[in-house]
Amino acid sequence: MLLRSSACVTAALFVLGTALLPSPATAAGRLGKCKLLTGLPPAWTDSDGVRPGVEGCHYPFTDVPVNGMGGCQNAGAAADIFGEYCEKQPGADAGGGLNFCGPAAANADNPDVLIESNPQKNKCHDHPGNAGKPYRYSCDAWCKGLGSASGKCTVIANHCGVNKDSARCECTPPAVPAVSLAGLLIMPASLLAAGALGLRRPRGWRRGPRMMSPSRITSPSTIS
Numbered sequence: 001m002l003l004r005s006s007a008c009v010t011a012a013l014f015v016l017g018t019a020l021l022p023s024p025a026t027a028a029g030r031l032g033k034c035k036l037l038t039g040l041p042p043a044w045t046d047s048d049g050v051r052p053g054v055e056g057c058h059y060p061f062t063d064v065p066v067n068g069m070g071g072c073q074n075a076g077a078a079a080d081i082f083g084e085y086c087e088k089q090p091g092a093d094a095g096g097g098l099n100f101c102g103p104a105a106a107n108a109d110n111p112d113v114l115i116e117s118n119p120q121k122n123k124c125h126d127h128p129g130n131a132g133k134p135y136r137y138s139c140d141a142w143c144k145g146l147g148s149a150s151g152k153c154t155v156i157a158n159h160c161g162v163n164k165d166s167a168r169c170e171c172t173p174p175a176v177p178a179v180s181l182a183g184l185l186i187m188p189a190s191l192l193a194a195g196a197l198g199l200r201r202p203r204g205w206r207r208g209p210r211m212m213s214p215s216r217i218t219s220p221s222t223i224s
Contacts, residue, residue: 029142029169033133034091034101036115041076042126051136051168056084057160058117065124072124083166086153087113087136101134103155112140114153114169126164141170 060076143151
């Protein structure tokens with residue numbers, strides 16, 4: 001029972017420590033959503049989900065999911081593929097509280113804002129009104145949230161196909177996985193718990209039956 005309890009304590013502490021680590025998808029820098037006209041394909045998938053540090057592509061499909069199931073089995077036209085991009089300037093107001101995404105910047109501009117497509121990686125979804133709603137990310141704020149000095153939006157040429165560029169947030173110096181103080185304290189504590197609880201022999205614990213040595217085994221001839 002004690003061994004089982006120690007395993008539960010260790011797992012709980014490890015999960016808690018991991019949960020306190022900053023997530024690249026939810027770190028600082030998200031500026032909200034904008035409206036991006038994407039054309040007629042009825043269904044789409046995103047190659048990277050919400051990961052500003054990864055250049056992603058949006059792929060079209062001709063079949064939609066039904067009741068949240070299936071869909072995205074028949075590829076659409078390659079011409080409709082598009083990638084994430086660096087925004088040259090904020091877009092105009094589209095009404096209804098949602099702005100149009102701004103135009104793409106030239107490669108040399110390296111502006112701050114990344115247009116980051118969503119939702120989850122490879123999730124089949126539609127674009128109501130032929131428009132997606134990607135996130136706008138400040139790359140500088142996002143990179144600083146990961147511990148870097150600065151960040152910028154960088155174009156990755158032809159990443160999604162010929163003349164189909166993508167983009168990502170590039171940090172200086174490169175971002176490394178940041179660990180919170182709580183995470184640093186809790187995760188080693190889980191290992192200590194494993195040693196203190198998991199390796200202790202519980203009270204009343206017994207080994208299996210002992211094997212008797214041959215010299216102590218009574219032969220049938222000596223039994224009266």
